[in-house]
Amino acid sequence: AIPLLTQAPLADLAPLLKTTPEALVASLEQRGYDVASTGQTLDAVAAGSDTPARELLFALMPAAR
Numbered sequence: 001a002i003p004l005l006t007q008a009p010l011a012d013l014a015p016l017l018k019t020t021p022e023a024l025v026a027s028l029e030q031r032g033y034d035v036a037s038t039g040q041t042l043d044a045v046a047a048g049s050d051t052p053a054r055e056l057l058f059a060l061m062p063a064a065r
Contacts, residue, residue, distance in 0.1 A: 006046070006053035011038040018062050027060060 005013060010028075011021040019027075021038035028035050033045050033056070046053035 006042040
């Protein structure tokens with residue numbers, strides 16, 4: 001399931017992570033990633049860095065309670 005999530009647009013991924021697309025973009029940008037739009041995928045965002053997309057996904061997941 002993980003590869004499919006990293007291939008989803010951020011706008012589609014945000015509700016699954018209990019956030020908004022804009023907050024997701026802000027969170028990625030705060031971590032130093034360049035995000036062009038909420039239509040980008042985590043794969044596309046990660047492509048410009050040395051970080052695997054799945055690591056981005058795990059970092060963005062809400063903390064377990």
